[in-house]
Amino acid sequence: MYAASAKAQSGREYDLGITAGSKGIGFFFTGAKAFSEKTMLLRNIELGNLRHPKEIDVINTSIPNSSAYVFGKLNRAYLLRGLVGFKRNIAERKDRKSIGIQAQLLGGLSLAYMAPVYVDLLYVDNTTAYYRPTRYNPELIPQFLIGGRSNFNYGLSEGNLIPGIHLRAGLLARWGNFRNDYKQIGCGIMIDAFSKSLPIMYGQDRKSIYSSFYLSFALGYSD
Numbered sequence: 001m002y003a004a005s006a007k008a009q010s011g012r013e014y015d016l017g018i019t020a021g022s023k024g025i026g027f028f029f030t031g032a033k034a035f036s037e038k039t040m041l042l043r044n045i046e047l048g049n050l051r052h053p054k055e056i057d058v059i060n061t062s063i064p065n066s067s068a069y070v071f072g073k074l075n076r077a078y079l080l081r082g083l084v085g086f087k088r089n090i091a092e093r094k095d096r097k098s099i100g101i102q103a104q105l106l107g108g109l110s111l112a113y114m115a116p117v118y119v120d121l122l123y124v125d126n127t128t129a130y131y132r133p134t135r136y137n138p139e140l141i142p143q144f145l146i147g148g149r150s151n152f153n154y155g156l157s158e159g160n161l162i163p164g165i166h167l168r169a170g171l172l173a174r175w176g177n178f179r180n181d182y183k184q185i186g187c188g189i190m191i192d193a194f195s196k197s198l199p200i201m202y203g204q205d206r207k208s209i210y211s212s213f214y215l216s217f218a219l220g221y222s223d
Contacts, residue, residue, distance in 0.1 A: 012115065013040065015184060017218025023210055024049045026079065030218070037090040044106055048211060050077040050192065052200040060146050063122060072138055072173030072202040075114040077156070079192070081166050083108035093174070102172040110166035110192045118154035120147040138202050164194030170214070180223065186216040 008135035013032040027049025032040040057068040085106030093100035122145045133150040170188015190212060197206035
């Protein structure tokens with residue numbers, strides 16, 4: 001008899017995976033503990049980013065070998081989420097060839113770290129041309145002198161924190177050939193609401209609430 005679902009509900013589960021949506025991606029770890037015959041309590045931690053819907057990569061064609069940067073993007077938004085919730089069995093796995101379906105609901109804190117964007121600005125000194133990483137400000141920096149985005153580390157130490165809350169609801173489907181190991185995909189909707197608007201883009205309406213549909217994939221283990 002295949003008893004993966006029953007075994008999972010009597011113990012613990014651990015998932016490691018990735019979430020992708022229209023406004024960013026995240027990497028998460030979830031621990032689950034049995035609460036009742038069909039319900040498990042969840043604790044989740046996730047690290048990811050948040051994109052503004054108006055972000056578009058551009059390349060300055062007036063400078064040879066330029067790299068892409070996001071026109072008008074002032075700050076990068078990195079997110080740390082700590083969530084709790086529950087999931088409930090809708091359809092249990094009966095054997096190794098079947099698929100289990102669960103519904104989940106999570107909520108908690110979402111902390112945004114806003115790091116300023118730097119671009120490579122072209123300078124010409126006599127006969128020598130070189131790039132200098134410069135904090136991006138479209139009001140002060142001519143677009144035709146931008147050679148692309150600077151290295152990832154520029155601006156990381158100059159950011160600030162904006163707290164918020166997160167809510168997520170969705171469905172999970174799992175399968176696997178082994179009793180304790182499984183693979184899992186999910187889909188649903190998630191919402192982040194921050195204490196103030198996030199200054200991601202220049203010349204765009206600044207928002208404090210971001211919502212999107214998401215897809216997720218995880219590798220899991222139950223004991």
